[in-house]
Amino acid sequence: MPGGCSKKLALRLDAAQYAAYEGTPPTRPQWTAARAALAAISVVLVASVAALAMFSVWLVTRDFPSFFPIVAGVPLLLVAWALRPRLWSPEDVWHELHRDDAPVLFALLDRVAAAAGTRLPDRIALDAEFNASAGAHGWLRRRTLTIGLPLFGVLSPQQRVALLGHEFGHFVNGDPSRGLLTEPAVRTPLILADLVRPSDSFVSDNLLSQLAERALWPFQVLLEKLFVALAIGVMAVASRDHQRAEYCADALAVRLAGSAATAALMTDLTTGEQLRGAIAAAERGTQANAETARRNHPGAARWREAVNAWRASVDVEAAAEKSIAESSLWREHPPAGLRARIVRSWPHTDPSVVLSDADSARIDAELHRFYARAGRDVVWSAA
Template sequence: MINTVTGTGACPRCGTTTASLRDAVPWCPGCEWNLDAYDPGRREREFGWTWIDRWTHRLAFRATGQQFRQLLGRPLGDTGSGTARTLTAVVSLLLVTAVLALAVVGGWLIVAFPFPNLAIVLGVAMVALAVALRPRFGRVDPDLEVLSRDRAPELFGLIDEVAAAIGAPVPDVVGVDGAVNAYAGAVGVRRRRVLALGLPLWGSLTAGERVALLGHELGHFVNGDPRRGLLTQPAFTTLASAADLFRPVRTTVGGGLVEMVGDALGRAFQWVLSRVLFGAHLVLVSVALRDSQRAEYLADDLAARVAGTTAASDLLDALLATESLTLAVRVHARAGHGPDRWRSAFTEARAASGDRLPLLRQLSVRDESSLFAAHPPLGLRRQLLAGRPWQDPSVVLTPARLERIDAELTKEYARFRRTVEWSG
């Protein structure tokens, strides 16, 4: 439940009455004084030390705002090699080269010396480390219910239209799941394109918002997001995997003084190495995610191109209200109702909270600013759309076609409702 508090005091900068939502630290809705405040009661700890989390939050808030101002009113379609993208690609290449070197040198040590030999032990360890650190390119989520064109021709037809409108390739795999979310990505060395639609979200959106959702997700196939690139993806995982491998584990129990001292020194070395690797991972990811956030802005622009500015903006507002969406879906799914009732209930909830939307958009900037966030705050994403040229929809989903698409997913909706009922 969202509680709104006004009259909590006067802004010391402009005199406007401050406001608060959801027990947040008050801020000024006029000049946004104190919007950058660190609110420990509403944020998960990133490092565990309050003073560090406060400092990194301020850094993230400033970096997020600076990027927004740089992109406001500028073309977003250039996915060329910026500084962040170049650095990510170079580091990924170096990491992959290092892993290959480990494997090659380790293999040479195994075959170059006669058995038994300590060099062979070192070689086996190096090969094992290379295998553990090898790039992983993901696979299709086993919980995803994969659809076929024969099974859902209307949905696939809509996906084809949206992809053509924004110049994106069609996904190789389309599926649904029970998440209040949707995502698009590439898996495997061949980078098979996957589109996943969460049924609670998909069923609760209006026709225009569904087109915008498809436009945004398919836009990830052409917006240059480094998280999805074959050449840049290793930068997001390799150093973290190495830090986890070197995390100290106590292996000696009892034993003499020499064993205890050796174990303590070994664990101290592992601790330092693990922290250095993890620190390097955090720095690299925080830099790479700046480009991911730019890619999200571009995906929003592509959504507006295909669904129109109004529908794309409404979609972002819907994502701000996922708490209300989840409640509406659960209540009506347990009552045996389908997506038509979810949609009307969610529409009613959004209309009832319409006066709080401007505050929710502002609060999202505080809540969602992070050095490790792949998405910019929803409030800034909507503001950037509002500052760009107005766009009319190029693909229109009619009510009749929407009903046919939902009819194709009848079994999947029913399966989701049973899951909600069983979950209590």
Template sequence: MITTKAGTGACPECGAATVSIREALPWCAGCEWNLDGYDRARQAPEFGWPRIDRWTHRLATRLTRQQYAALVGRPLEPAGLGLAGAVTVGVSLLLLLGVAAVAAAGVWLLFAYPFPNFAIVLGLALIGLAVALRPRFGRIDPDLEQLTRQEAPELHALVEEVATAIGAPVPHVIGVDADLNAYAMSVGLRRRRVLCLGLPLWGALDGQARVALLGHELGHFVNGDVRRGPVTQPALTMLGNAADLFHPAGGTESGGLLMMVGEWLGRILSWTLSKLLFAGHLVLAATAQRDSQRAEYLADEMAARVAGTAAATRLLDVLLSGESVALVVRQAARGGQGAAAWRTGTARSLAGAAERLPLVRQLSVREDASLFASHPPAGLRHRMLGARTWQDPRVVLTDARVERIDAELARHYQRVGRIVAWSA
């Protein structure tokens, strides 16, 4: 429900009445006064210390606004590594070389001295540490239901058509799952490209919004997202893994005083090292997310190029209304209704929220701001597309083709419908 604050709720900048939805901290819808304010009651703490959380939110908001201002007035094209990307790549290379050096030192200690000797124990420990910290290149989610070309020829053809339109490579694997989401990623040493379509989201979208979703996700294969590079993707998890590795385990209650003191000192050292590694992980992640958010704007631009601006902005509104869409899908699934009912219900929900959506977009600018967010606030993404040249669709997905694709996915819709029907 939209509430308007009168009297003491007047905007001190322009004098207009402030507004609020979802019991959020009031702001001015016209000049956006107080939209950048930290709303402790509604925003999850990132560090648990109010002053630190307030400061990091203020910093994230400023960086997010600055990035938007820098990008809105110029063409969005893959522009190589910026400062944040270069720092991330440099640190990632150092981490990878460090792990390789630890492994090499361990192997050297195994053969450096005559057997038996204590150096072998140390060498095995270093090799074990290198194995624990080794880069992970990801793998295909075992819950992903992979779709072959024989099973879903229309869907594969649409994906290829969208990929061609935006100049992106075709995924090696196309699959579906039961999440209200979608993602594209490269996994393994061979960097196999994977496209996953969450059927609750895919089924709730109209034809052109589906094209926009494909354009956005396939755009991640060519938009220069630093998180997805073969060097940076594994390195971004290494410091976090190291922090977990050195996190002190529970102590023992037996032993003498000397043992207790030694264990206490060891736990202090382990705790300190774990926190330092985790702090390094946070700094590296926050740096990488600056470049990642730029890549998201570019993926939105690719969605607009292939599906049209109207469809791309409509997709963002669906994503912004995730809770409402989930409710629509759940209720329809409980009634035994399929994707056609999901689409109808979602369209009806968006139409009913048309008056409220501009405020929801504005509120996202405050609530989605974070140093660790991989995506810019949905409101700024919507605003970015609206500020750019209007684009007509290059790929048009007709209702007849939507029905053929849904027919290919009928068995998967039934399975997902049973999952979401009684989900919390």
């Protein structure tokens, strides 16, 4: 699909989704035609891979150790193994946080989980991204909450509750695009593209092998492009359901943190790159003094000063509105400007979980050494 057409379609879909939830917060993601189609595709794919595996085993063992059945069966078995159902695996984390490391933060997480009606995640992770995420991994669906310190560090206390409330919303509502019934449809086309991708060069020393590689190369390229196109199409379908899940998580954030804090968080997310740049600039000033950087790091306090100064220098609301035009068929999140606008369209809600300034400061003290490490990472990544 040409870029201009996909952009117009994305804008229309975003507008339609916004209209569906304007004024009335959603409860939780519902089954849609897209989600049902993904689930059906996943079932067919899993059944096909299972049938291929059984056929391969039958070929190999039917007249063992006959040469030709083994030559035919083993490659098919390897393909079936490559296409086996695999769930999103837990990634290595920058730092895994434990209750003894940050008791005040964990007390806040306990309160947010209780108010959201869910349990605490199995793992609390920190990283140096201007972001936060929540997900379930593996067959046991172990939950991980990842808190990006640059983002968390510059938020007001109640915005922190909104951020955590939003992420806990994914545990409450689930993510239709990454559920057990839909992951095979999302992942299999990419695996197939990797399987058929031709090598960058013809490396065989044998002339016949080189000729065979050259003869197969255009077919491999064609198949790879076909599977990549299929993967892009599936992602476009899945992203719509993921965006619905984001609005549902925003609704829970409003219920826990209140309307004002949640709208302010969404507004900040529209200028994430600029805020991260302000953090990097502040951190470069800290790193310029080796003694300060090593022994007396200011933590997130200097980040907040830099971010507040940047906010005061621009029209943040105008930037939020401008971000609405950044629609894409393949983005998992609705434009942050739309999210800020839709939160303001919902009935005003006072917070049910309040984080005091004193407790927020205690959390900063618990995370101080991690802020220092994250600051170095921000500077390195911005270099």
